[in-house]
Amino acid sequence: MNTDPACIFCKIIAGEMPATMVAEDEVTIAFMDINPVNEGHLLVVPREHHQSIASIPGSVLSHMALIARWLTAALRASLVRTEGVNLYLADGAAAGQEVPHAHLHVIPRWRGDGIRISVGRPATPTREQLEEMAAQIRAAAID
Numbered sequence: 845m846n847t848d849p850a851c852i853f854c855k856i857i858a859g860e861m862p863a864t865m866v867a868e869d870e871v872t873i874a875f876m877d878i879n880p881v882n883e884g885h886l887l888v889v890p891r892e893h894h895q896s897i898a899s900i901p902g903s904v905l906s907h908m909a910l911i912a913r914w915l916t917a918a919l920r921a922s923l924v925r926t927e928g929v930n931l932y933l934a935d936g937a938a939a940g941q942e943v944p945h946a947h948l949h950v951i952p953r954w955r956g957d958g959i960r961i962s963v964g965r966p967a968t969p970t971r972e973q974l975e976e977m978a979a980q981i982r983a984a985a986i987d
């Protein structure tokens with residue numbers, strides 16, 4: 845299994861760093877984020893070290909999504925204030941990825957919690973611009 849001895853999440857998985865666990869299985873661990881953006885913020889982390897989702901096996905990535913869904917239901921049923929949930933994955937430093945071990949954020953939300961996901965938008969594209977970008981993405985897509 846891929847590991848990186850310098851990686852903080854690999855150290856948590858190896859038991860060398862503390863974390864407040866919520867769930868563990870053979871594929872993933874889920875624990876409380878120590879820098880939460882909202883109360884109850886969880887991270888779902890694959891046991892295998894992958895910096896990007898690009899290298900995560902599909903079965904592992906699917907499992908992460910299923911665990912996130914299960915934790916979303918748990919949050920809604922819990923005493924943690926949860927009127928809604930954001931699932932968030934930052935792939936790459938430019939996207940805000942702070943730990944270079946791919947992970948999925950599960951963030952409880954409620955009306956008026958003050959969190960803003962979107963802070964700026966480019967100008968509204970024309971349909972032609974959308975078609976051109978879609979064609980570029982399709983042309984680069986790898987099966």
Ligand SMILES: [Zn+2]
Pocket residue numbers: 847848851852853854855892893894944945
């Ligand atoms: Zn790691």
